[in-house]
Amino acid sequence: GAGVSQSPSNKVTEKGKDVELRCDPISGHTALYWYRQSLGQGLEFLIYFQGNSAPDKSGLPSDRFSAERTGGSVSTLTIQRTQQEDSAVYLCASSLGSGKDYEQYFGPGTRLTVT
């Protein structure tokens, strides 16, 4: 079956521009997660959704970051006024339920480069 898909796969943007990253989870998965991974670093948790709700948004790095999920499916991560430190791979994952007990299935990621 289809896995988690993300678009675009690569995005190069100028500092100060807004970008929108998209994640399509596996059909039927109620939980969706966003992570950020800088070059050679571990995964930084950003936010997760159970259905369309995010229980805690405090993992988002700054108020320039926002995320939403509609229809219990597609999610978008928006970064406003991008900065060079936002350059990273943004990974999306989904799982059947929320919580650590559920296996997270990851997408291929979106590589964001801010010039």
Place this chain on the structure above:
Amino acid sequence: LAKTTQPISMDSYEGQEVNITCSHNNIATNDYITWYQQFPSQGPRFIIQGYKTKVTNEVASLFIPADRKSSTLSLPRVSLSDTAVYYCLDLNFNKFYFGSGTKLNVKP
């Protein structure tokens, strides 16, 4: 704040058994312990999960002591294709922490 600690890197040779340990300082009573593997330019993928004692699947074993303050991922007879970064996962107050990961380098 959830905090898992694991070695930054490990070296091994093909055919050896590799054990990677993670400490779970703030693990909750009902939390499972989960490990993921990540190859370069790919998202992490699930390896194994357990709650206590020992769990074994086709790729690894997971040992969890009675106090559950640590876990050990055991990879039997590693091959070059096992070269990857291995993460233990922790959850605290709706935040998922993958930690810094252990980079395993398998040599021929």
